[in-house]
Each structure stands twice: as C-alpha cells, then as structure tokens.
Amino acid sequence: QVQLVESGGGLVQVGDSLRLSCAASGRTFSTFVMGWFRQAPGKEREFVARFSRSGGEYYANAVKGRFTISREIAKNTGYLQMDSLKPEDTAVYYCAAALTGWGPVNAREYDYWGQGTQVTVSS
Secondary structure, rough: OOOOEEEEEEEEEEEOOOOEEEEEEEHHHHHHHEEEEEEOOOOEEEEEEEOOOOOOOOOEEEEEOOEEEEEEHHOEEEEEEOOOOOOHHOOOEEEEEEOOOOOOOOOOHHHHEEEOEEEEEOO
C-alpha cells in the first residue's frame, strides 16, 4: 500500500510559478511509478506528467516546457514544478502511484491517489 500526501497548491497570477510536493509512504520510489494528474471543474481527470520505472520523464503536450517533475529519493517525495502558469492550468492536482506498468499515462492504471491540492491561476 502507498500513502500519498500532496501540498503546495494555492492562488497565483498568470505567469507565476508553484511547486507541488507529494510525500509517499508505505513503499519506496523503486517499487512504483509516480504520476501527476489534474482535474478542472466539469472535466475529466487528465494526465500531466510521470516518471517511468527507469526514471525517464514524460509530459503532456499542454505542460511540456513549462512543468518539470523531480524526486528526492531519500525523502521519498516527488515534486511538480510549474512555471509560466496559465488560467487553463487551474485544477485540482493529484499525485498517484502505479504498482504495475512501465510508465502509464491512463489514470485507470494508477492504484493509489493523494487527496489533491487546488491550483488556481488568476488573470
């Protein structure tokens, strides 16, 4: 089992930056894939970014070049650095853990989810 706790959301202006954190417990990074998703009001949950099991990064086109994922293995914590934020980035952001698969991008393939953190980008 994996417990995930996100933090770092908030209200920012267009062009600002935010860094989200996801603290994992119960398993170490080497035993699961960590992904980031978001869900805006009235929309389906969408993929944002993830590490593969080998540590490779993969991003959705909508955030490529603006968002960066990283992880601090010693702390079993992942991060989502979000720069040049836009109003369309407004959503609840979730980190998730997949116990199987190399690096899934489908939310249904993830087994554990954090509680989510709200990110609001105001124009």
